Amino acid sequence: MKKTLFVLTACVSFAFHAGAVDVAPRISDREIIEGLAEVKVLRADMNARFDVVNARFDTMQKEMNTRFDAQQKEINSLRTEMNTRFDGMQKRIDQIHSTMVAFFTVLMAMMTGLVGFVIWDRRTTMLPLVAKVEAVERETRSRFDEHDSTIADSRQLLKALRDLAKRDGSLAEVLRGFNLL
DSSP: OHHHHHHHHHHHHHHHHHHHSOOOOOOOHHHHHHHHHHHHHHHHHHHHHHHHHHHHHHHHHHHHHHHHHHHHHHHHHHHHHHHHHHHHHHHHHHHHHHHHHHHHHHHHHHHHHHHHHHHHHHHHHHHHHHHHHHHHHHHHHHHHHHHHHHHHHHHHHHHHHHHHHHHOHHHHHHHHHTTOO
């Protein structure tokens, strides 16, 4: 049953569709040739337009290349100018560095000279003082030696007086008065 229903439905639907298709009128050879001529004209027109578009693209590409080349030249020019400035700055920095080294060397030489001068001046100033100290020391030693000899003499004299005071009573009293006995 299903098969019959399916076949019946298929026939009905083909019938409706068959009426929907129009039968095309027959085209003559002349119409075909005219259509081909129109296609050739349209094709030639389309090729001409493509040639124009290609020419425009070529022109635009050449202009863009020219602009890019100009931009590249400008960039190269700026790069060269920048390198020149950097080289100039590097030379200035080198000059400043050399100047600073020279100033530092001069400063160190001046400081060394000043220390040398101070040492020389101290020695020069100290020489008369050292000579005076040595003279005072010699004089003090000579006086001390004189004093030592005087003390030694005094001790000998005192010893002699004490020995004499043992025999002489008046001398013993005098020495006792001075607390020498």
